[in-house]
Every structure is written in structure tokens, then in C-alpha cells.
Amino acid sequence: MALKVSGLNRDLTYKLAKSKVTVTIYKRTSAYYTVHTDYNKDAIADGYTVGTVTSSVNNVQLMGRESAVNEVETVVAVAQLKRDTSKSVTQTVTLQALDAKGHPVDVGISPQVTTVKIPVTAGTGTKQVPLKIKTKNGSASNFNLTGSVNEITVRGKIDVLNKLKEIPVTVDLNGVTAASSQDVTVNTPDGTDSVNPTTVTVTITPKEQ
Numbered sequence: 001m002a003l004k005v006s007g008l009n010r011d012l013t014y015k016l017a018k019s020k021v022t023v024t025i026y027k028r029t030s031a032y033y034t035v036h037t038d039y040n041k042d043a044i045a046d047g048y049t050v051g052t053v054t055s056s057v058n059n060v061q062l063m064g065r066e067s068a069v070n071e072v073e074t075v076v077a078v079a080q081l082k083r084d085t086s087k088s089v090t091q092t093v094t095l096q097a098l099d100a101k102g103h104p105v106d107v108g109i110s111p112q113v114t115t116v117k118i119p120v121t122a123g124t125g126t127k128q129v130p131l132k133i134k135t136k137n138g139s140a141s142n143f144n145l146t147g148s149v150n151e152i153t154v155r156g157k158i159d160v161l162n163k164l165k166e167i168p169v170t171v172d173l174n175g176v177t178a179a180s181s182q183d184v185t186v187n188t189p190d191g192t193d194s195v196n197p198t199t200v201t202v203t204i205t206p207k208e209q
Helices: 066-071
Strands: 028-039 048-050 059-065 074-079 089-094 096-098 108-110 113-118 120-122 124-136 143-147 151-157 167-172 180-185 192-196 199-206
Touching: 028 066, 028 113, 059 066, 074 089, 074 113, 124 143, 167 180, 167 199
Parallel strands: 028 074, 124 167
Antiparallel strands: 028 059, 048 120, 059 108, 074 096, 089 113, 124 151, 143 199, 151 192, 180 199
């Protein structure tokens, strides 16, 4: 394309460094793509599960030179999660157009942002919880008390299990004067599903006076 100058004062002297330039004209096109949501699954805390992830924008229009638009494989909304995420996340995310190798493609996206919602809830799991032997009708200080197990396996929601510090069982010391044992029922803590074992044997040995 030949260049010419216009709008300059007639008294000015000028010279063009180049008399011609090459202009590349690309064919412009547009296309519509479905938005795919993504997040780092390793960032979800152990024992927690993710429900259906949603995006406020489900379809976008891509605009740009035809060759670039044709390179686009997918349009993604990638949410950035903190390590050990255990609560639901709502995040505003800038959309990206990616090629087949996952590299960004220089095209216009409309709309450019979306709101991603990631529901995170406590899943079910198990936890080893220390056994705590308590007494009634007598002072524990006068006896050595030993359980057949030291820990109880509790199954239930992870957020409930995380709050458990001990599992109490109670032995009755009424009339105990010699070494003996009692089978004691292990109660399932509120909000949990089960305990294992459901019964423990507590050996009761009077201390020498």
C-alpha cells in the first residue's frame, strides 16, 4: 500500500521513511462455545465432597480472526481454591479460550467473566477416637482401670468426627473389692453413624492400700 501525507502545514518539509507498507488483512469471524468449569480437586480437604459445580455464564461468543477462533478447543472458567478447602466457594472468574494443548488463544470473549459456585460438603469417613473410662459409685483413684481397646473406630460425617476428642464409657464400682471385669456398652456419639467395637471389657483392679 502506497503512503501519502495529508493535513501538514504547507511550509513544512517532510520525507517519508517508507513509501509503502504491507498490510495483512485477516478474515474476522465469531463462534459460540459452552463454558466448562474447572478447579484443583487436590485442594478439597480429605473427607469432603463436591456437588454440582455451576457457572452463571454457560455460553459465550468468541470473536477474532478466523484462524485463531478455529484454534479454540474449549472455553474454561478455572476457580482457584485454597488448600484443604472444606466450605462451599463462590468466585468471580475470568474466562479463557484454550487450544487443544491447553494454551490460551488470543480471541475476544463475550461475556468475559462468570461466577462459579462450588458446593463443598462433609463426606463420610472414620476416625480413631481415644477411649475414656469413667466411673460411678466409687473413686477411680482406688483402682487401676484398663480397657480391652484403647481407641474406638467411629464412622460418620467428617465435620462431626473432627470435633470428637474422646469416647466415654462408664464402669460401676459399687461393691467392687477384688479384681474383676465389666463389659460396657459403647454409645454412638450424636451425629455419627456407628462405633466399633460396640462393647469393651474394662478390667478393674483395686490398688494396694
